Amino acid sequence: MHERRGPHRLPLVDTHSHGVLHGELGIGSFERYFGAAAGAVPGGRGAGSLFDTRAGLALLRWCPPLLGLEPRCPAVRYLARRRELGAFAAGRALLRGTGIGTFLVDPAGPLPAPHGPGGPAGYGEEDLTSPRELAQAAGGRGHEIVGLDRLAVRAAETASTVRSLLTGSADALHTAAGRGAVAFVCDASAVAEPAAPGIGEVQRAAGRWLTDRGRRTRPVRRNTADPTLLRHLLWAALTTGRPLQLRCADPTPLAGLLEAVAGTGTVVLLPRRPHHRAAARLAAAYPHVYADVGPDPRHTLGEAPFSRLLFSTGAWGLPEMHVLRVRQFERGMERLLAEWVAEGECTPAQAHRIGALVAGGTARRIYRLEDEVVAVG
Incomplete structure (x- = not known):
């Protein structure tokens, strides 16, 4: 088995x-994608290279050795080596160097706007590797996270009546769960209202959506499902036994929803910076709620039981982002746990257990991946 450097x-x-x-x-193109993926989209003319940022320094520290170069080599040398190897071989080497054995992949998700300021123009979901392709390149396993918005949109594309729309979306939901989807995902902003919609409310929303669809001259885009239908699907998704991931900015306003769905299913909060601590507090307050551990474990491990925090990269576009997010997580965990051991707050064995839970132990349990411990590298 590939030896991991982290405590897990x-x-x-x-x-x-x-x-x-x-x-x-x-x-x-590399710099534009790197800027968008790292959340550091370059400014106007003369703003300088993204390699001259903290994220750029991290990339040039951790990624070159995976491509056979010395760390902190010049950016032009790194990019030349990347082109020399080719996108496939370079991506394979980078992904296998992360130590990720299992990927839960959102094929769509909240990707940065392709035409935003400084963002990469003209890219689409079809330009990204599938869960299977990503896992094959990394030498691991991949599973799809199914977006509730995508299910609703696909059902609406073929439905001719309110009944067929509601039946089609429900069938799609349970088919996805039966075919191995490990989780569902939804933007919390569309479903934050705590009460489940009544059947009359759902039928009226479906009718409005079908009417609006008939007036459109273009196909329905993803992430445009009616909020009432999404709330309806959210409650249905929780009954499938699959965790529901909620993308959110500040998760604090979701407390009412989390309380309302208690006893129905498992919810995983995916907050944005700087709200990971708030998500950890909600995970501590509700036994069915889990939270992303975030970029700095020091901010979250003190707020929630260790078995309620999960690692994720949130990476997209460049394999380098998977490398950077893993290194950031591992270094944060190593420093924090070493400090706890040195101060006598836990034993080395306890530190190992904590690291293993957050790195993948809890995820294997709640996403039903207990048999998936694969060697990588």
């Missing part, structure tokens, strides 16, 4: 990420 010593489970780009990238 087992392959990681990345509980939420996206695919990486197919094809070669020039220097300009």
